[in-house]
Amino acid sequence: LLVKKVKAEGLAHLSYLVGGTRQAAVIDPRRDCQTYLDIADRAGLRITNILETHRNEDYVTGSRELESLTGAEVLHGDLDFDYGKRIEEGEEVDLGETVLRALATPGHTPESMSYVLYDRSAGPQAVGVFTGDALFVGEVGRTDLLGKEVKRDLASQLYDSLHIKLIPLGPGTIIYPAHGAGSACGGSISNREESTIGLEMEQNKALRIRSKEEFVEMKMNELMEKPFYFEKMEDLNLHGQPVLGRLPHPEGMLAKEFQERAERGATVLDVRSPTSFAGGHVPGSISIPKEVLPNYAGWVLEYGRDILLVTDGPDDVEDIVRILVRIGYDTVAGHLVESVEGWAKAGYKVQGFPLVTPRELYHSLSEGENLTVMDVRTRREWVEERVDGSMYIFAGYLKGNVDEVPRDRPVAVLCSSGLRGSLGASILQNQGYEVLNVLGGTGAWKRSGLPMVK
Amino acid sequence: LLVKKVKAEGLAHLSYLVGGTRQAAVIDPRRDCQTYLDIADRAGLRITNILETHRNEDYVTGSRELESLTGAEVLHGDLDFDYGKRIEEGEEVDLGETVLRALATPGHTPESMSYVLYDRSAGPQAVGVFTGDALFVGEVGRTDLLGKEVKRDLASQLYDSLHIKLIPLGPGTIIYPAHGAGSACGGSISNREESTIGLEMEQNKALRIRSKEEFVEMKMNELMEKPFYFEKMEDLNLHGQPVLGRLPHPEGMLAKEFQERAERGATVLDVRSPTSFAGGHVPGSISIPKEVLPNYAGWVLEYGRDILLVTDGPDDVEDIVRILVRIGYDTVAGHLVESVEGWAKAGYKVQGFPLVTPRELYHSLSEGENLTVMDVRTRREWVEERVDGSMYIFAGYLKGNVDEVPRDRPVAVLCSSGLRGSLGASILQNQGYEVLNVLGGTGAWKRSGLPMVK
Amino acid sequence: LLVKKVKAEGLAHLSYLVGGTRQAAVIDPRRDCQTYLDIADRAGLRITNILETHRNEDYVTGSRELESLTGAEVLHGDLDFDYGKRIEEGEEVDLGETVLRALATPGHTPESMSYVLYDRSAGPQAVGVFTGDALFVGEVGRTDLLGKEVKRDLASQLYDSLHIKLIPLGPGTIIYPAHGAGSACGGSISNREESTIGLEMEQNKALRIRSKEEFVEMKMNELMEKPFYFEKMEDLNLHGQPVLGRLPHPEGMLAKEFQERAERGATVLDVRSPTSFAGGHVPGSISIPKEVLPNYAGWVLEYGRDILLVTDGPDDVEDIVRILVRIGYDTVAGHLVESVEGWAKAGYKVQGFPLVTPRELYHSLSEGENLTVMDVRTRREWVEERVDGSMYIFAGYLKGNVDEVPRDRPVAVLCSSGLRGSLGASILQNQGYEVLNVLGGTGAWKRSGLPMVK
């Protein structure tokens, strides 16, 4: 019995290859799925089953891709998918001594399915359970993604799934969730990746709420953004993802060609660090530093348009392509093979903006300088504490709400570190604003001992 | 909180890197320890502590090697080690939100220490426990290695460690043992690598024995070989292992040089498959196919002598060197850069012996052919079932007991697959016997429907 | 100006990526062509041209594969290809300061084209020349592949190409040929891979023949086999190779499945060493040790049939698939994931045959043992010297000429090392012969001081 976890960083998406004596199943594969074949080959296993815990909203699943490479059968919970086959609660996938049994755990979505892992050579106990987005380490799944109408109902279903389906598996059962810390699919998932039913019963706040009413109320009050691209993901995952065959291979472009393609309407995406972007960038480009790319691309990049990359070098390109492909952006057409320095040397225009530290910003504000402080963090972060007098628009909503930002003075964009600040500043700069990015964000603000309001 | 398992195949030795916010500890490092540095670097962690669960008998620990590379502090249980520092039960290693607390669990050895893992950000519960050789998945530690005098006493201590120390951590606690399936340190460790206290309470036969007397009796009756090299390991691990600095780099040798070095007294070790070895080998060489090398080298190779390798090619050399270094053989001096075919082409003598399938052997025996069937499996396997009329000497003891084998007829060597049979056949051939190796061993014997006695 | 050589071992096929300031051309790409993309990416180049020196007979070119990945234009010499475009002598491909100019050098084939390399930044001299199969280091191209009718004419054309086209480029011009030592496309290509026109004028025997008549006569007398698969290659290269998209991914199979597929008509190909094969193999399998696979597969494997592999392990599979794909075998369906030892252990039949050293064979023959010594080397090797009394059939012709081999006595198969001997022995064993393979072959025969006749 083999369980191999495959982690897609950023999305904090966890998929698993489960192997028996000879066959293997993959649970919630990602789209760049050669890695599962490699693991299976090395272990002398053949991938025969692909199990999905639910439709998934935050990434394009690799089920059809992996199916096309292996001929394995795709299995889903109770919903109309345009591909694969339905699996019912109680049905088993037998991999040879290792068995996965479907367990309906609705709540995050109505069709959510968990898969309970049995080790027939050891005994009849549930050894582990692949919980999808029902139960994470330290957190439970969101119930708000399908809209307000069903939110209360889903919260109630989730409570039942947790207490009637999962907890009874026993405290010694290991949990294998679909996401780790940082995912947009759970409020505050722990950065520890291993846990058990027993530990969660003690440590998971949501599980410790014993009353159903209280639980539902807690879920109703959750404040979480739903990224724009989630609907695109659900759509692709229900109706079938395009099969890539191989990763897109963007061309390295020199300044001239890059410029021409950009002028013909491609999006220029700069994934370098906030200091690099502030120092100098291709005019009109959008800044999404690679650390936040998986979680923010889907808020601001248009599907269907060609994407041109500015990276720290050609070695970064494949990683960026992977990240984008996982969330359905298959149109990366090229990357600037010269650095921004080379672009400048070739005589092309370069734009920048100043970085400012919290202390400098605080000083300017104290001196009465006329500045908008624009906080672009999530609502949850904003509600918790903020800089007095700051304006608030979440980074993901900024592009659509630029008009609310006063045009008569510079805007100092603030997030928790400077990463999302760079995104916000690039959006505003492209709309003609004079901008600054607050390097270090609220993190540095607090470390510098400056006051915040709660 | 990060837990990364590092597995040394063959020995089935499991070591762990445990990371907190900034620091990491390594538990029971292996000797080729660059891998821990790589993991730590990638995770932005610094290795500050090296924890040993016990003296270890089946491999040379990498504690001093890793100490020399990182400056980390080595910590041991209650015994006189010539290096490192003692840690007492209850003492904690704080890695930043992640804490390891020492828990004395004597039994396998008197100084055996477990380390309980706490995730301070989640709660006060024991999240996991590094059990060393006290508790494995599906098995408990051996208590016979320190000799008959203390065996009963150790078994009794182990019972207490399991029931008074480990089980009370709670069913939801994850266990991280020092060995997986195939290790010489436990009778029948499960090939599943993940478990919890709760699962072991249900599935582990040794834990399900509730009476201490019964448990001790069971341990007293265990039949297990103690490899010769274990004493060497204990000695090195107590008094300090030589620090290598880098892996030995054996020279590629042509036939002539290889021959000369062999004549000057080096051991020629052939790690190719049983079919390759039977087909043709360097006269005087010993066959230990790489699959069984980690567990059988220590039975038959002399320490201190130069070792010359015959492999399937230069790409295999580094892996073999790693395996040998982990068990204290630092004297690999060269490898035959030409294949055995090249050796033959260079005009050097080649030796072989026939392989025989169980059916052919059974047929010969039925026809009354005068043959010794020499079973070289472990006593446990032998006791379970065997070919009627076969002679028994364990492969590890064969070299020292050749005189017992009749010289007047061919010897068909039998193990469970042909791997250890190749070792046995090579030992006997070097002593002048006419030999055959039974390809497929008792495995094929049974699959072919031939009779065995119990 | 960048010239990167890519070598396909075994076929000793040399292809080249030539880069200018921004663009690159690939000359004679192999079919597994990701490597050219990787080189170009790293160097910031875009592949815009694919140049073929001639139709190629010994491998499937990767032109269409690379075209499909890059959109680069395929250019050929003067012949009706079903894809790509014709390039005429004197036409230039300008890569930016680096220029390739077509130079017709017929002889090996009528359409053979060389490409002369110019470094515009340095001067007007020819810096190098990609000679295809016209001129190698130490050898010139074969002129016999298109049949007896045109052989004399082609030899005459080749003489002119060498003396009127290539030599005038000047002694300082570097040559970049399409093959290195070991290729079936040249009699005795040097194992040195670098040379110049000046060096070849001094060191290349064929170039030192100054009289055209003498040269043509020499070429008419050459003794070289033409592998059966060459016609398939020419056909694919003229009419367009299937585009793979990605390398085939053969399934790992357990003994049972492997056996079933073999019974349904798949070819079982064993690429392990002669000692491994002799020691034990799957009955009915054909032995082509991986060292000789590129040059011998095309003699004996049927196109269109599924191929099942027996290798030294799963790590070898990809390399074998690459070798086979390069010569048009796209039907590798699986590999035995268990070793032959595992196959035996699963109760399946194993076959072997004895290996014999030259001394033992010589001794047997001297004793009057009734044995056929079957020499399977190339005619050129055979003509040079041989074992007295041996029978001769080239390994590539053996399958079709088995009837000539006496069935009433064992056959000792002899090559120069044992590699092709293993192939020959497997063919004969599959036809019911009792066989032995002479380990070390004529190489060992001579080293052992045994007599040969010339």
Place this chain on the structure above:
Amino acid sequence: LLVKKVKAEGLAHLSYLVGGTRQAAVIDPRRDCQTYLDIADRAGLRITNILETHRNEDYVTGSRELESLTGAEVLHGDLDFDYGKRIEEGEEVDLGETVLRALATPGHTPESMSYVLYDRSAGPQAVGVFTGDALFVGEVGRTDLLGKEVKRDLASQLYDSLHIKLIPLGPGTIIYPAHGAGSACGGSISNREESTIGLEMEQNKALRIRSKEEFVEMKMNELMEKPFYFEKMEDLNLHGQPVLGRLPHPEGMLAKEFQERAERGATVLDVRSPTSFAGGHVPGSISIPKEVLPNYAGWVLEYGRDILLVTDGPDDVEDIVRILVRIGYDTVAGHLVESVEGWAKAGYKVQGFPLVTPRELYHSLSEGENLTVMDVRTRREWVEERVDGSMYIFAGYLKGNVDEVPRDRPVAVLCSSGLRGSLGASILQNQGYEVLNVLGGTGAWKRSGLPMVK
């Protein structure tokens, strides 16, 4: 016969492994020399000789390092080295069919030795020649490094070496020089890496000067900087380099520890791009973007002091360590494991400076803004053309000549691209100047159509 070139980027240092039937020699090894062992292993060769063409000034040779790993013999030309052995002109190193013969070619230094390559299997001609720093592709060696006193004499010797020793080897002889384009050891080495004596006779300006007087005069007039660290290199290369055993492994440090070490006197070296550095950096750090690190580190970094790195991420650290070790900086003690963004978030001070494009700068100057334009390019570049009114100090001399720069106005630092400009700006900023870096440098200046004076 095998010739494998190993290139150390940046220094453009070319070393070679030359293999015969069984042995190999390495010519001018670099200090991180595992790569030679890997090449030799794969080719089944043993490294038996290490040949130095001369003392070398621009890097620490790896001779003693490689000697310590292989036991190979180090051979030098005619000078008092504290290790290795002298080789005289005409002496041969026989690697089995492949022979290297020493040929004294003084000029660059008095002891400079070339090694002529013979392929005994092909004929008596010189196949190639390892020319060290005597002859490059398109250039010849510097003769100014040993001082003015001997410059004329060395130039005269070099003329003789070229015309009496190297040219007579014949036009077809391949040349293998010790440096490629970008090296500080030759004025304008071609970026083509392959050439022959014949090509150089036509294309190399220095070789085309047929009169000795003219040649010497040309060499006397050469304008080239001698990096400060060259003397350190010569000293280490004459008296023996420290043997490292393994590459230094700098600790990943968090902001706090990094800060403390910097305060205790370590040099903070930032190797990120000019845009990143300008955007934000650790106060007091020196900027040497990695592209120019090999050539500029030795001008400005003190030997003996600890070095702390700021990189684009942990993956870059090993490469930077390699670059520094090759020029004798063995004291890299740590790297900032957090990015500069993390440093800011931790509340530490960040500094930046504006980048300016040539057009903006030109505009400001036209408007009469009070700015020093400080050109930091090499004298050769400066002499060729420059911005009118600019001040000139070469980047390597800036630190020692800061006093010449007016303190009463901002300084716009200008190089050809912005890379060395970043270095210059960081030096001046650390001395209290208000600075700007001209992004794109004179390259962008010209592309923007702005005027320069010659």
